[in-house]
C-alpha cells in the first residue's frame with residue numbers, strides 16, 4: 010500500500026521528503042555508524058543537531074535574542090501546569106476559554122492560583138473566538154492566556170488581544186509554523202510538535218527571558234521549572250533526541266517552502282479550496298464561524314449522523330484517512346497541516362462533490 014492522504018489532527022502527516030531522509034539516515038547517521046536514536050545526547054553529533062534545530066527555528070520565526078527556546082517533554086498538557094507554576098508571580102492570571110484546550114489549561118491553572126475566565130465561547134459550542142476588542146484584561150494579571158488555534162472546533166484568532174503590559178501566553182500547538190508570527194507580541198509561546206512540526210515527544214517553548222523566574226521556586230519540581238531547562242540549554246536531562254532531530258528536518262523543509270510566508274500562502278490556498286467547497290455545498294456545512302475559521306483544522310457536518318458515518322467510511326476506503334470529527338463536534342474534521350499537499354485537499358474536495366451527487370439532497374423543504 011502506498012502513502013494515503015492523512016487528515017489526522019495529531020500525530021499528523023509529515024513531509025514525505027523528511028521521512029525519506031530520516032529513513033536513509035536510520036542505520037548510520039552521516040558516518041557515525043549508529044542511528045540518532047542510539048547516540049548520546051552529550052555527543053558532538055547530537056549537539057550539532059539540537060543547535061542547528063534551534064538556529065533554524067530562530068531564523069524561521071525571527072525569534073528575538075531575549076527569548077529562550079526550550080525543547081521539553083510532557084506535551085502541551087504539561088504546559089497547562091508549567092505556565093501557571095512559573096509565571097503566576099502574584100497568583101493571578103486571565104484566561105480566554107475558546108475551546109477544549111484552553112478550558113483544560115484554565116482548569117489546570119485554577120489548581121495553582123486565581124485563574125479568571127475573561128472570555129468564553131462555550132455558549133456557542135466553541136464555534137467562535139470571543140471578541141478580543143471587548144476583552145477586559147485585569148491589569149494585575151500575571152499573564153493573559155489564549156489557545157491560538159482550537160484544534161477540535163477549528164477556530165483561530167485572526168487578531169490578537171491587546172493585553173497592554175500584561176504578557177500574552179499562547180498555545181500554538183495546532184498552528185505552529187503555519188504562518189508568520191511576531192514573537193515580540195508574546196511573553197510565551199508553546200506548541201506540542203505532533204500537530205504541525207514533528208513527531209510526538211517534544212514540546213517547543215519560546216519564552217521571554219524576564220518571565221523565567223531567576224530563583225528556585227519552592228515546592229515546584231525541578232523538571233517543571235523553566236529555569237532548569239533554560240540554564241541547561243534543554244539538556245538538564247536526556248531530551249527527546251529523536252523528536253528534536255525530526256523537527257530540525259521539518260524546519261529545513263519549511264525554509265525550502267519559502268519560510269513561514271511561503272507556508273502561509275500554501276496553507277491559505279489549501280484552506281480556501283476546502284472552505285469554498287463547503288460554502289458551495291448543499292450537503293456539507295462548516296461548523297466554525299466564518300470570521301474565525303482555522304487554516305489548519307476544518308470541522309464540517311452534513312447534519313445527518315448516518316450520512317456522516319457513510320462519508321467517513323467511504324472516504325477511508327478511498328484513501329482519505331482520519332477524517333472523523335472529534336466527538337464533541339461530531340461529523341468530520343479535515344486537518345490540513347503544513348505537510349498536507351494541496352493534491353490531498355483537492356482529492357478530498359473532489360470526493361465530497363462526488364459523494365454529494367451520489368447522495369443528492371432533494372429540494373429543501375420549506
Ligand SMILES: *Cc1c(COP(=O)(O)O)cnc(C)c1O
Nearest residue numbers: 084085086110160180182183201
Ligand atoms: C493536542 C493539543 C494539546 C495537547 O497536547 P499533548 O501533547 O497531547 O499534551 C494542547 N493544545 C492544543 C491546541 C492541542 O491541539
